[in-house]
Each structure stands twice: as C-alpha cells, then as structure tokens.
Amino acid sequence: MAFVSFRRAPLLALTSLTALLGCSPVQNTKTDTEALQLKSADAVTLNQKVAAPSPLVYQLLPRVFGNQNLTNTPWGSIEENGSGKFADIDEVVLADLKHMGVTHVWYTGVLHHASVTDYSAYGISRDDADVVKGLAGSPYAIRDYYNVDPDLALAPENRLAEFKELIARTHKAGLKVIIDIVPNHVARHYQSLSAPEGVQSLGAGDDTRQAYARNNNFYYVPGADFEVPDETNRPPAASLNKLNATQDGHFHESPAKWTGNGATSPKPDASDWYETVKLNYGVTPDGKHDFPEVPAALAFAPIEQHQGFWSTQKSLPDTWYKLRDISRFWLSLGVDGFRFDMAEMVPVSFWSFLASDIKAINPEALLIAEVYEPARYRDFIGRGKLDLLYDKVGLYDTLKAISQQGIANPDAVDTAQIGKRLTEIRDIAPQMLHFLENHDEQRIASPEFLGSAKRALPSLAVSLYATEGPFLLYFGQSLGEDGSETGGFGKPSRTSIFDYVAAPAMARYLKRPDTKEASKGAASMEAAGQGQLLGVASLPEELELRQAYSDMLALADTIKSAGELKILPSSGPVFAFRRGPYLVTVNFSDKAAVIETFNGKAPKPILSIPASQQTELAPWGVRVSLVP
Numbered sequence: 001m002a003f004v005s006f007r008r009a010p011l012l013a014l015t016s017l018t019a020l021l022g023c024s025p026v027q028n029t030k031t032d033t034e035a036l037q038l039k040s041a042d043a044v045t046l047n048q049k050v051a052a053p054s055p056l057v058y059q060l061l062p063r064v065f066g067n068q069n070l071t072n073t074p075w076g077s078i079e080e081n082g083s084g085k086f087a088d089i090d091e092v093v094l095a096d097l098k099h100m101g102v103t104h105v106w107y108t109g110v111l112h113h114a115s116v117t118d119y120s121a122y123g124i125s126r127d128d129a130d131v132v133k134g135l136a137g138s139p140y141a142i143r144d145y146y147n148v149d150p151d152l153a154l155a156p157e158n159r160l161a162e163f164k165e166l167i168a169r170t171h172k173a174g175l176k177v178i179i180d181i182v183p184n185h186v187a188r189h190y191q192s193l194s195a196p197e198g199v200q201s202l203g204a205g206d207d208t209r210q211a212y213a214r215n216n217n218f219y220y221v222p223g224a225d226f227e228v229p230d231e232t233n234r235p236p237a238a239s240l241n242k243l244n245a246t247q248d249g250h251f252h253e254s255p256a257k258w259t260g261n262g263a264t265s266p267k268p269d270a271s272d273w274y275e276t277v278k279l280n281y282g283v284t285p286d287g288k289h290d291f292p293e294v295p296a297a298l299a300f301a302p303i304e305q306h307q308g309f310w311s312t313q314k315s316l317p318d319t320w321y322k323l324r325d326i327s328r329f330w331l332s333l334g335v336d337g338f339r340f341d342m343a344e345m346v347p348v349s350f351w352s353f354l355a356s357d358i359k360a361i362n363p364e365a366l367l368i369a370e371v372y373e374p375a376r377y378r379d380f381i382g383r384g385k386l387d388l389l390y391d392k393v394g395l396y397d398t399l400k401a402i403s404q405q406g407i408a409n410p411d412a413v414d415t416a417q418i419g420k421r422l423t424e425i426r427d428i429a430p431q432m433l434h435f436l437e438n439h440d441e442q443r444i445a446s447p448e449f450l451g452s453a454k455r456a457l458p459s460l461a462v463s464l465y466a467t468e469g470p471f472l473l474y475f476g477q478s479l480g481e482d483g484s485e486t487g488g489f490g491k492p493s494r495t496s497i498f499d500y501v502a503a504p505a506m507a508r509y510l511k512r513p514d515t516k517e518a519s520k521g522a523a524s525m526e527a528a529g530q531g532q533l534l535g536v537a538s539l540p541e542e543l544e545l546r547q548a549y550s551d552m553l554a555l556a557d558t559i560k561s562a563g564e565l566k567i568l569p570s571s572g573p574v575f576a577f578r579r580g581p582y583l584v585t586v587n588f589s590d591k592a593a594v595i596e597t598f599n600g601k602a603p604k605p606i607l608s609i610p611a612s613q614q615t616e617l618a619p620w621g622v623r624v625s626l627v628p
Contacts, residue, residue: 035594035595035596036570036571036574036576036593036594036595036596037595037596037597037600038568038569038570038576038583038585038595038597038598038599039568039569039598039599040566040568040578040598040599040627041599042568042569043566043567043568043569043577043578044419044566044567044569045564045565045566045567046419046422046423046426046564046565046566046567047426047429047468047564047565049564050560050561050562050563050564051430051468051560051561052430052561053557053560053561054430054468054469054470054471054557054560055103055104055366055470056100056101056102056103056104056470056471056473056553056556057102057103057104057105057106057178057368057433057470057471057472057473058097058100058102058104058105058106058472058473058475059106059108059438059439059472059473059474059475060089060105060106060107060108060474060475061084061108061109061139061439061475061495061497062084062085062086062088062089062107062108062109062110062152063083063084063109063136063149063151063152063500064084064475064495064496064501064502064503064506065084065088065089065475065503065506065510066084066085066087066088066089066510067081067082067083067084067088067500067501067502067503067507068082068502068507068510068511069081069082069502070502070504070507071502072485072486072487072501072502074486074487074488074499075135075235075236075239075487075488075499076135076239076488076499076500076501077117077135077239077242077243077500078117078135078136078151078500080500081499081500081501081502082500082502083136083151083152083500084152084502085152085153085154085162086152086153086154086162086163086165086166087154087162088510089166089169089170090169091169091172091173092534093510093534094169094170094172094173094175095173096534097173097175098173098174098175100478100549100550100553101550101553101554101556102175102473103175103176104175104176104177104178104336104337104366105170105175105176105177105178106178106179106180106339106368106472107166107177107178107179108139108180108339108439108497109139109149109152109180109497110139110148110149110152110163110179110180111139111142111144111145111147111148111149111179111180111182112142112143112144112145112147112148112149112150112194113137113138113139113140113141113142113143113149113187114127114131114132114137114138114141114143114187114188114189114275115127115132115135115136115137115149115151116129116132116134116135116136116137116235116240116243116245117135117136117150117151117243118243118244118245119150119156122150122156122157123193124150124156124193125189125191125193126245127143127187127189128188128189128251129235129240129245129246129247130228130232130247130248130249130250130251131187131188131189131228131251131274131275132275133232133233133275133489133498134235134487134488134489134490134496134498134499135235135239135243135488135489135498135499135500136151136498136499136500137275137498138275138276138497138498139180139497140180140182140185140276140341140497141185141186141187141188141275141276142182142186142187142190143186143187143189143190143191144190144191144192144193144194144195145186145192145195145202145326145329146192146194146195146196146199146326146329147159147160147193147194148160148162148163160194163333164333164334167333167334167335168334171334176336176337176366177334177335177336177337178335178336178337178338178339178366178368179330179335179338179339180338180339180340180341181323181326181327181330181338181339181340181341182340182341182342183279183323183340183341183342183343183346183350184260184278184279184341184342184345184346185260185261185273185276185277185278185279185342186202186260186276186277186279187275187276187277188226188251188253188257188275188276188277190202190203190277196329199325200322202217202218202279202319202322203216203217203218205217205318206218206220208220208222208255209222210222211285212280212284212285214282214290214291214317214318215317215318216280216318217279217280217318217319217322218257218258218277218278218279218280219257219258219264219278219280219285220255220256220257220258221255221256221257221258221264221265221266222255223255224255224256224266225252225253225254225255225256225266226251226252226253226254226256226257226266226267227256227266227267228249228250228251228267228274229267229268229269229270229272229274230270231270232247232270232274233270233489234247235247235488235489239488257277257278258277258278259272259273259274259276259277259278260272260273260275260276260277260278261273261276261278262278262345264285279319279323279346280317280319281317281319281320281346281347281350282316282317282319282320282347283347289347289349290317291316291317291320291347291349291350292313292316292349293349294306294309294348294349294352294353294383295309296383298352298383299378299379299382299383300381300382303355303356303359303363303385306352306355306356306385307356307357307359307360309352309356310352310353310356310357316353320350320353320354323350323354324353324354324357327354327357327358328357328361331358331361331362331365336362336364336365336366337365337366337367337368337387338358338365338366338367338368339368339369339370340367340368340369340370340386341370342370343369343370343371343380343384343386344369344370344371344372344373344376344380348376348379348380348383348384349383349384351369351380351383351384351385351386352383352384352385355367355384355385355386356385359385366387366388367385367386367387367388368386368387368388368389368390368433369384369386369388369389369390370389370390371389371390372390372392372393373393374393374394374424374425377389377425377428377431377432378427378428381428381431386431387431388431388432388433388469388470389431389432389433390432390433390435391425391432391433391434391435391467391469392435394421394424394425394432395418395421395422395425395432395434395462395463395467396434396435396436396441398417398418398420398421399418399436399459399462399463400449400459401417402414402415402417402418402459402573402588403450403455403456403458403459403588404449404450405588406455406573406588406589406590406620407450407451407455407589407590410572410573410588410589410590410591411572413572413573413588413589414572415570415571415572415573415574415575415588418462418466418575419567422466422467422565422567429467429468429469430468430469431469432467432468432469433469433470433471433472434463434464434467434469434470434471434472435463435471435472435473435474436456436459436460436463436474436477437474437477438472438474439474439494439495439497440494441494442483442493442494443476443477443481443482443483443493443494443495444456444477444480445480445481445482445483446482446483446484446492446493446494447493448492448493449493452480453477453479453480453482453545454480454545454548454610454620455620457548457552457586457609457620457621457622458575458586458587458588458620458621458622459588460549460552460622461552461584461586461622461624462575462586464552464553464555464556464559464560465555465556465559465560465577465579465582465584465624466565466567466577466584467560468560468565471553471556473549473553475503475506476495476503476505476506477549478545478546478549478550479505479506479508479509479538479542479545479546480505480541480542480545481495481503481504481505481506482505483495485501485502485503485504487499487500487501505538505539505542508537508538508539508542509534509535509537509538509542509546510534511536511537512533512536513533513536513537548609551607551609552607552609552622555607555624558582559579559580559582559584559624560579562579562580562581562582563578563579563580563581564579565577565578565579566578566579568583570585572589572593573587573588573589573591573593574586574587574588574593574595574617575588576595578627581626581627582624582625582626582627583598583603583624583625583626583627584622584623584624584625585617585622585623585625586617586621586622586623587617587618587619587620587621587622588620589619589620590619590620591619592612592616592617592618592619592621593616593617593621594615594616594617595615595616595617596615597615598625598627598628599627599628601627601628602614602615602628603625603626603627603628604625604626604628605623605624605625606624606625606626607622607623607624608621608622608623608624609621609622609623
C-alpha cells in the first residue's frame, strides 16, 4: 500500500495526479468527441467581489462514526452492533480533520433523544417503543435538551462530562463545535431530567384544556387520546424481546398533542413524524402570529439593531424563552454554534430573537439553518439573522440531476443549469451552505445516487470553487462510503440515523494499527506528535479518493479569493469557469471531452483528476489550470 500524506498540500505544488480509482486512459479523440474552445470574452460574470475564506464544516454522527463493530445485523441492539463513543473522537482524529482544512465539527445526534435501549439503571425512564423509530431512535426526537445521549458515553452516568471533554479536545485541536437544536418538535416522551435548577421542562405549565394558548409549549387535541399509527415499520418481536421491550400499539398521551410535522389528528399517519410533538411559538391554529414581528425595515440590518428591538419587548411566548435558555446552556459549555433543524417551520421573527441573544453571548457563533423554500431564503437571512442556509433545492439538486444524466445519457446533459442556479442566489451567495452528502441525502456511491464516489468530483469542484458560501463535508464521504447497510428502520443508500450500525469505510480508516501493521507504512499522519496512523486498514481506492478530496479542498480558498466568478460558454457535459488566473473545467459524463485552448493558448494544468492529456478531459474529470 502506497504512502499517502493527509496534510493540506502546498497550494502551488499540486501537479497532475495518477489515474484515480482505476479509470481507463482517455481514448477519445477529436473525431468522436466535440472539441471545445474556451474564450474569456464570452464569459458571464456572476459576482463583482472576491470571496473571503469560508468555513469547512465536517458533519459526523458519533454513534456511527467511531463504531468498529461491523456486524450490522438488521434491527441489532447496541450490544450486537455496537455504538461509537465521544472518546473515539480523539486528538488523532481531530488533528486529521484540522489538516484536511476543517474549521467546524458538527456533532450530529449528541442531544439525548428517544431510544428503545434500556438505561433505567442510570435513572433514565424508558421510552415506549411504539413512539421510537428504530432501536437507536431518531436524533431529531429530543427527549432532554439539557443532557447528551447515553449511547455515546463510556460511562452513561458521566455522559455530559465526557461531552465536555470532547468540546475541550476539539477546541485544543483548533476546531469549533456545532450541535443540533431541533426547534420545531421534541420527542413525545420529552422529560428533562437534567435541567438546571429553576428551569421548567417543556409542557410542564401547559393548560391542556385548550388546543392553543400563547404560553403553552405544545398544541393539544382536547378530549382525545393519542393513538399509535397502524404501520410504523416495527422491529421484529425477537429484537424487542432481547431489550425487554414491546410494541403493543399503545402509548399513553391524554390529551393528544399535535404531531411534529403539524398533523392535528390524535392518530397520525405512519408517514407523519409520529414520534414527535410540535412546539408552539405563538402561532394560532389558523396561522395568526401572537407575537411582535421583527420590522421589515430591519432586514439585513446589523445584529445590534435586532438586539435593540428585542430589548424593548416585554412579553413573548414561553417557548421562545425556553429555547433561548437551551441555547444559552450549550453556549456556556463551549459550543460554538448550532445547526437548526427544519428552521422554516418556526416563525422568522423568533430567529431574529434567538440569533440576537446568541450573538450577544458569542458574536462568532455560526448559525446554520435547514430551509428548503428558496422564496423565503432572504427573509431567514435578512430578518431572521441566520448565518447560513442549506443550498439543497438549488445547486445540490441540480448537480445530482446532471450527474445522473451523465450516466444515463451523456449527450443530453445541459450544464447551463448550473449557471442558472448560481445566478438565482448571487445576492445571498455567501450565506448558502453547499454539500453533496448529509444525513438526509443518499450516499454518492450508492447505486441509487451515482454508484461511484469518483463521479461526484465534478460536483465537488463546482461546489468548492464556483460558489461564495462554505462547504459541508459528511463523514465517510471522502472515503466513498456507500450506505449499503440495512439497519432495520433505515434503508440502504443512506447511512441510518435510526439504527445501531457502523460505516465500513469509516471504520477501516479509523482502525488503529498494531506495531506490525504500522511497520507496513500505508497511510501515515503524524498527529499531535504521537506518530499514530490512520488509514492503515483502508482500501487503496478509499485512500486515493480521500487524497483527491484533500487536494481539491486545499485549493478552495485560493481559487475563490483569486477573483470574481466568470462562467465560460461551455457546452454539453463540460462546465468551465474562471476566477482570476485559475481556469476550472469539469466533465459530467462517462465520455471523455476535448478542450483545445483558452483564448487560443494552452492553459497549464496544476491539478488534474484523473490524470489526462492537457487538451483532453477524462470522464468525470476535474482540471484546474493557470491561464496564459
């Protein structure tokens, strides 16, 4: 196995790489591939400013990330399939992320959420399996906002202390910590056992006789009891019996609460978020807002003006204060920012209120929001004062569709759609967070997406170099994780967030060698001065892909800060753009392309993946060149 260094490469020392992932040499010539001549004069300029260095966010689920148990039995318990721990994310792992250019680590699934696993020995009341998805449970069904999940601790009774140690390790490595806050809903069995003295649990003071009251934390269906949906993808009885748990079709909740996605029936559908209940932010059942709205005049105003506005408001819905106190608690422990789940289901004015408070405590806190409605982007950024929104509906969906078309029918690929997506967000481009994978999306290497991780490299180049906003890298993505595990509740193509599973490529990369293995060399990274190795057990193609990611990430800030974005009039599956002296060309297809010249001269490649002749672009190829 060849030696591979994972430190960020010197920016101008990058040269053409050897063929990646077994791609065959380019055989096509001008006789069977359309030659493309790129002309600077025909470029379309999308921005008039130079992008500043932007964060690189790394998302990982601790439960899966460090799990070395590759049993992956469907519906397997934590004893059968194992679970990663906070302790697995040690100094070596964090130094590795730092060397790859990561700035923020988003620890997903940290908060204590509903689960079938029995922790009653630690004073934690059991969850009812009828309102838990999977055995491990959804990380987005929070049952206690003031503690962390016991699955992730070596000693469950000391779980919060172990997470504090992880925060300290992350900061020592020069990285910042992001965790989820799920503002729209909580688990049906929400019960804060760890809240600080004087903090009332959500729902504790509600008037349950009313469907809605301004200071109720939940919505109710007075006079009706909750009913479990008929079909909930139940675990096999044998799996439940091992855990001394049952799904008997009953869960006591009287009166019934509205379900997390807004379903008002006491018996939600199995497709509803039946394991959760919706929080009330002062929005009446008929949609009226029972709170002061942040003025439209404050859109895109400095945060200080928003802070001034909220300082004059004397009474707000109780849920606003409870979520504010939750964010304050985690900030006090050293958390550096939050990813807000389904932010679009919560009023925009609340975001101004919460962001104002968070930024008063930590002006550098990074606030990321999951929003899927492009027509509302500017409202959440301008009036809501959220730092970053998902660019899912725009660029991600477009790149996915183009890449899949490049497999099915390369001649029909129209990369002009990429320019349209970039144009649509040009005024808010720095506030859009780009990604190719996350816990909600299919793994690139899965047959349902692209079937091969290398086919995403053109999308990676566009996401890194043609945008103004930061990038999100999902754990295992740079190793070609394919999400093929059948967890039980979770299905293949996505790494399950509901089940106890391990991610094989990630487990191989993190497996620590014994002395004999270390002597073989393999992939070396001297992290924290300890000389420990990562990647020793990885497959060669996994390390080659990771090197490609590392090389491409190393160029991101240099290219983005080199000049304004100019999209060149490329055609078919080839997309080309320029920033300053850097010319980037990518090929979204299984067919090679010929690129003759740029303004009549041959550019000088500084990065070519996979390696190919200077005037040819290999299938799924990426090339960065210096223009004459």
